[in-house]
Amino acid sequence: MALFGTDGIRGLANSELTAEIALDLSVAAAHVLVESSSNRDHQPTAIIGQDSRASGEFLEAAVVAGLTSAGINVYRVGVIPTPAIAHLVAQSKADLGVMISASHNPMPDNGIKLFARGGGKLDDSIEARIEARMGEEWRRPTGRGVGRAINDESASERYVEHLLTSVLTPLKGLKVVVDCANGAASFVAPEAYRRAGAEVVAIFDQPDGWNINADCGSTHMEHLRAAVLQEKADIGVAHDGDADRCLAIDAAGKEIDGDHILTILAKGFKARGILRSNTVVATVMSNLGFLHAMKDAHIDVITTAVGDRYVLENMIAHDYALGGEQSGHVIMRDLANTGDGLLTALQLMQEVVRSGKGLQELAATMVRFPQVLINVKDVAKEKIENNATISSALKVAQQRLGESGRVLLRASGTEALVRVMVEASSDSLAQEVAQSLADVVKGELGSR
Numbered sequence: 001m002a003l004f005g006t007d008g009i010r011g012l013a014n015s016e017l018t019a020e021i022a023l024d025l026s027v028a029a030a031h032v033l034v035e036s037s038s039n040r041d042h043q044p045t046a047i048i049g050q051d052s053r054a055s056g057e058f059l060e061a062a063v064v065a066g067l068t069s070a071g072i073n074v075y076r077v078g079v080i081p082t083p084a085i086a087h088l089v090a091q092s093k094a095d096l097g098v099m100i101s102a103s104h105n106p107m108p109d110n111g112i113k114l115f116a117r118g119g120g121k122l123d124d125s126i127e128a129r130i131e132a133r134m135g136e137e138w139r140r141p142t143g144r145g146v147g148r149a150i151n152d153e154s155a156s157e158r159y160v161e162h163l164l165t166s167v168l169t170p171l172k173g174l175k176v177v178v179d180c181a182n183g184a185a186s187f188v189a190p191e192a193y194r195r196a197g198a199e200v201v202a203i204f205d206q207p208d209g210w211n212i213n214a215d216c217g218s219t220h221m222e223h224l225r226a227a228v229l230q231e232k233a234d235i236g237v238a239h240d241g242d243a244d245r246c247l248a249i250d251a252a253g254k255e256i257d258g259d260h261i262l263t264i265l266a267k268g269f270k271a272r273g274i275l276r277s278n279t280v281v282a283t284v285m286s287n288l289g290f291l292h293a294m295k296d297a298h299i300d301v302i303t304t305a306v307g308d309r310y311v312l313e314n315m316i317a318h319d320y321a322l323g324g325e326q327s328g329h330v331i332m333r334d335l336a337n338t339g340d341g342l343l344t345a346l347q348l349m350q351e352v353v354r355s356g357k358g359l360q361e362l363a364a365t366m367v368r369f370p371q372v373l374i375n376v377k378d379v380a381k382e383k384i385e386n387n388a389t390i391s392s393a394l395k396v397a398q399q400r401l402g403e404s405g406r407v408l409l410r411a412s413g414t415e416a417l418v419r420v421m422v423e424a425s426s427d428s429l430a431q432e433v434a435q436s437l438a439d440v441v442k443g444e445l446g447s448r
Contacts, residue, residue: 003134004127005413007307010102010111013055017110019062026066026098028133029114032126033096034072043147045073047088049080049155050100051184051242052207055110059100063112068147069140072096077155079207081184081243082113083340084159090119090337091158101184101242104219105415107212119337120316121309156188163192163342166335169350170197175233176349177249179224180205181217183241189342193237196346201231213240218247218328225253235352235359237345244308245328246341248348250360258328259290261348263366265330267297268351269322274334275299281314281323283307284408288423290326293366306410308339369405370427372434374420379445381411381418393440397422397433407433409441418445 003009009025011017034044046067050056060076067074072095077088082099089097097115105111114122114130122130176198180186182205190202203223204216216223218238228236228249236249248256262280269275279300282290286303294301302320304310308329315323315333324330329339336343352359384390390409397407405424412419420438424430 003131007103007309007413008111008113010105010109012108013053013059013110017059017112019058022059022062022112023066024134025112025130026063027070027138028130028136029096030067030070030072031133031138032130033116034070043071043073044095045075045092046096046098047075047077047085047092047094047152047155048098048100049077049082049085051102052079052182052186052209052212053102053107053110053241054209055108056100059110059112063098063100064149067096067098068149070147071141071145072147074147074149075152075155076149077152079184079187080156080159081188081340081342083244083336083338083343084155084188086115086119086338087159087162087336088155089115089117091162093117099242103242103244104213104217104240107210107214121312121338123313160188160192160195163346164195166343167196167346167350169353171349171353172197174235174349174353175199175201175231177201177203177224177227177231177233177236178205178345179203179217179227179236179238181213181239181241181243182207182211183213183217183239183243185239185243185342189237189239189243189345192342192346193349196349198349201227201233203227217241218245221247221249221255225249225255229253235349239341240328243341244339246330246344246348247328248345248359250363251358252360254360254363256359256363257368258324258326258330259287259368260363260366261328261330261344262322262324263290263293264351264362265332265347266294266299266322267365268354270297270299274321276319276321279318279320281311281320283311283325285326285421287326287371288369288406289367296365307413312338369423370425370430371421371423372427372430374434374438375412375417376420376438376441376445377417379416379418379442381416381445383445384409384411384418384441387444389444390440393437397437400433401429405430405433407437409437
């Protein structure tokens with residue numbers, strides 16, 4: 001089974017993802033990326049950060065050991081958002097970036113994400129080369145050939161300064177509640193939003209190593225909703241553990257998902273003449289309501305497979321400026337080379353200030369179709385392909401929904417589950433069709 005999923009490597013820390021794997025992976029990555037370098041005369045550098053999980057401490061130590069033993073100088077930047085690593089790699093012209101995080105997953109999980117020169121995520125072919133070289137024999141450098149590990153105390157400030165360069169309209173008069181998920185956003189998001197001009201109330205901003213994503217953040221919006229209403233705030237912003245995604249709550253307490261945010265930004269970009277080719281890139285998981293909203297705004301939509309890396313690949317290939325996912329990953333290529341939850345929040349807040357309209361009014365231009373998502377857990381997800389019974393059930397379900405709905409089945413790239421997504425004209429129909437399909441998937445794929 002492949003080690004890399006749709007977003008790096010992820011698994012139960014110290015069980016599925018061990019220090020030994022992290023060490024071996026970092027050595028292999030060093031060899032592949034250094035050997036492909038056009039400049040062999042300089043000593044390669046890497047930047048490594050982590051979210052707030054306790055397991056990140058031993059995984060970071062293993063990665064640093066592997067990279068320095070392979071002759072890489074490593075700059076440790078501590079607890080910091082994933083998109084900060086992408087920015088810092090590009091800014092410093094480092095050869096490699098490493099982020100230790102399992103994003104929105106529960107605390108016991110962890111993961112390793114790799115960034116190439118320029119700050120972009122590695123493509124599938126490079127990941128395959130790295131995986132193929134894990135465990136190989138190699139000649140180890142000695143003496144001055146080994147790498148050094150340096151603590152970079154200025155990294156967070158440089159990232160915040162980068163975020164603030166995107167703020168062309170001060171956020172004065174805007175009251176914001178931010179849920180930091182007790183994760184990587186805790187040390188930078190409140191600071192960035194305050195310095196952009198907003199009045200900020202921060203919640204879940206006290207990480208202790210164990211409480212990341214625990215009933216908070218973008219997967220648990222209820223506390224943010226309550227705080228927005230209590231504080232009479234204009235907007236609430238929720239990040240996940242590594243802060244590469246952003247969801248929101250409007251002043252009335254209604255959830256604003258990634259499709260709503262993408263709708264608002266796409267229309268704002270078009271109005272300002274920066275939506276290149278009049279096109280936005282989304283994924284097959286985008287709600288039908290988003291597609292209808294874009295059609296009404298005369299904006300073209302390109303859809304890709306699920307995963308922000310595939311959105312980005314399409315954007316780069318065709319020079320598009322804006323793309324994203326329903327989950328809150330939004331990419332603005334003129335501002336960053338990866339999804340950035342803090343950057344997304346700042347741009348969303350600016351649209352509110354620029355328009356003079358509340359977030360609720362801006363989001364109302366997209367009417368969300370009822371959608372049900374069922375995660376069928378602990379199944380042999382790799383067996384979903386070419387299963388005749390599942391294919392037949394899928395066809396029957398789509399015929400039943402007709403043009404007013406759709407259905408999508410996909411294996412998770414990071415967990416042992418299959419996602420069943422159904423959109424329909426009513427909640428009851430969507431739930432009924434989704435549960436029927438989930439039962440078929442469970443029956444056919446059984447247990448792991």
